[in-house]
Amino acid sequence: MQVIPVVDLMNGVVVHARKGNRAHYQPILSSLCQGSTVSDIVDALLGLYPFPSLYIADLDAIQQRGHHRPLVGALLDAHPSLEIWIDAGTHSMTDIELWQHERIRPVLGTESIPDINIWHQLSLACANRHILSLDFTFAGYQGPEELLENASLWPQEVIIMSLPQVGSNNGPDIDRLKELRARAPNHQLYAAGGTRHLADLQLLNQLGIKGSLVASALHQGDLDTASLHSLGSL
Numbered sequence: 001m002q003v004i005p006v007v008d009l010m011n012g013v014v015v016h017a018r019k020g021n022r023a024h025y026q027p028i029l030s031s032l033c034q035g036s037t038v039s040d041i042v043d044a045l046l047g048l049y050p051f052p053s054l055y056i057a058d059l060d061a062i063q064q065r066g067h068h069r070p071l072v073g074a075l076l077d078a079h080p081s082l083e084i085w086i087d088a089g090t091h092s093m094t095d096i097e098l099w100q101h102e103r104i105r106p107v108l109g110t111e112s113i114p115d116i117n118i119w120h121q122l123s124l125a126c127a128n129r130h131i132l133s134l135d136f137t138f139a140g141y142q143g144p145e146e147l148l149e150n151a152s153l154w155p156q157e158v159i160i161m162s163l164p165q166v167g168s169n170n171g172p173d174i175d176r177l178k179e180l181r182a183r184a185p186n187h188q189l190y191a192a193g194g195t196r197h198l199a200d201l202q203l204l205n206q207l208g209i210k211g212s213l214v215a216s217a218l219h220q221g222d223l224d225t226a227s228l229h230s231l232g233s234l
Helices: 038-048 069-078 093-098 116-125 145-149 174-183 198-206 225-233
Strands: 002-010 013-016 053-058 083-087 104-109 131-137 140-142 157-162 188-192 211-214
Touching: 002 038, 002 188, 002 225, 013 038, 038 069, 053 069, 069 083, 093 116, 104 116, 116 145, 131 145, 157 174, 174 188, 198 211, 198 225
Parallel strands: 002 053, 002 211, 053 083, 083 104, 104 131, 131 157, 157 188, 188 211
Antiparallel strands: 002 013, 131 140
């Protein structure tokens, strides 16, 4: 079971994401460190556990009001073995080019993809380095219906992004994860939203989920160093 820490970037700082309500996100308060700069938070996360990969949501880029490419570049320079999964609202070839780097993997979120033709163009340009994020809000699935329904269009790694669960302390979106696991038994699925503690991760592992994107449980101390090391046996 793999844990991918989540860093939500907005207006130059790390924010606490809650239920996809981006207009009300505030700078994060973490038990791991004092500040909310990206360097503070990433240093603290890597001090907690030597995570090989990190998921960054560039919320400004997703909302098409700028981006944090220089900050992400500085992180790559500071941590030369770290791989970054970047969700930056990618919807054009210009976006693909902006984020090109040997240790950046583009996350293609369906909420930012207008139609299936754009999906085909972007996935081809990513040369099999991309990760699909199937995005769900309170209104349901956001994105081209063909992409949700046809698992043959998916890359190997797929994030199930349940925004209503994010920061909710309600647990993962188990029913949806079971449904998509049954639909795509040969894909590596990652749960995003709601993971609270080690027991949630153990349940996800039993369901055949490859990993989980986690933020609150790390910053609140509900997943500590010992718990993270214990995941190696799952």
